[in-house]
Amino acid sequence: AIQMTQSPSSLSASVGDRVTITCRASQGIRNDLGWYQQKPGKAPKLLIYAASSLQSGVPSRFSGSGSGTDFTLTISSLQPEDFATYYCLQDYNYPHTFGQGTKLEIK
Amino acid sequence: EVQLVQSGAEVKKPGESLKISCKGSGYSFTSYWIGWVRQMPGKGLEWMGIIYPGDSDTRYSPSFQGQVTISADKSISTAYLQWSSLKASDTAMYYCARHGDNFDYWGQGTLVTVSS
Numbered sequence: 001a002i003q004m005t006q007s008p009s010s011l012s013a014s015v016g017d018r019v020t021i022t023c024r025a026s027q028g029i030r031n032d033l034g035w036y037q038q039k040p041g042k043a044p045k046l047l048i049y050a051a052s053s054l055q056s057g058v059p060s061r062f063s064g065s066g067s068g069t070d071f072t073l074t075i076s077s078l079q080p081e082d083f084a085t086y087y088c089l090q091d092y093n094y095p096h097t098f099g100q101g102t103k104l105e106i107k
Numbered sequence: 108e109v110q111l112v113q114s115g116a117e118v119k120k121p122g123e124s125l126k127i128s129c130k131g132s133g134y135s136f137t138s139y140w141i142g143w144v145r146q147m148p149g150k151g152l153e154w155m156g157i158i159y160p161g162d163s164d165t166r167y168s169p170s171f172q173g174q175v176t177i178s179a180d181k182s183i184s185t186a187y188l189q190w191s192s193l194k195a196s197d198t199a200m201y202y203c204a205r206h207g208d209n210f211d212y213w214g215q216g217t218l219v220t221v222s223s
Binding site for chain 2: 001033034036038043044045046049050053055085087089091094095096097098099100101
């Protein structure tokens with residue numbers, strides 16, 4: 001199975017900061033990667049699909065990049081509602097696999 | 108409007124069987140894969156497996172193969188996740204999700220608690 005290594009596992013930042021989260025795949029996955037946001041007690045929400053495509057309704061401060069093995073999720077200017085846990089998910093082949101998550105906390 | 112509505116919370120004893128459901132609406136149920144994701148208390152997301160309701164093609168994560176069964180009834184647009192003998196370690200929130208552009212729509216989750 002492809003392993004997804006996500007970093008950092010936690011991150012403290014302030015409103016207005018620019019934040020970057022990375023995912024590295026153990027083998028090439030083209031651009032078959034999504035990014036999710038999960039808030040406590042809620043289902044995950046898709047932010048980015050196909051590595052860089054913004055899901056409908058998601059604010060443009062979220063962006064994704066990468067291809068092959070290295071991917072990034074960037075939040076250009078953190079808003080209070082962005083403090084949550086973020087996950088990547090590869091859907092290149094089965095089994096699909098999630099990264100271990102990045103908890104974004106308020107500094 | 109695309110919706111996935113999951114069955115309610117369950118409290119079971121070790122060794123009991125269980126089947127939870129995920130009903131899709133607002134789209135062609137037979138045209139999209141439906142996956143299941145586990146989240147143990149305080150932990151991350153784990154991909155369990157996925158089914159294509161159109162022909163019941165099913166794929167499992169090796170971590171869950173043989174531990175659960177994924178099925179679907181396309182006549183009622185419902186996917187299922189079942190256990191034949193629950194363990195305390197099956198205590199978790201379980202989500203279903205539609206695989207369109209990645210997992211684009213999610214159910215609200217079903218909390219399964221297994222305790223003697």
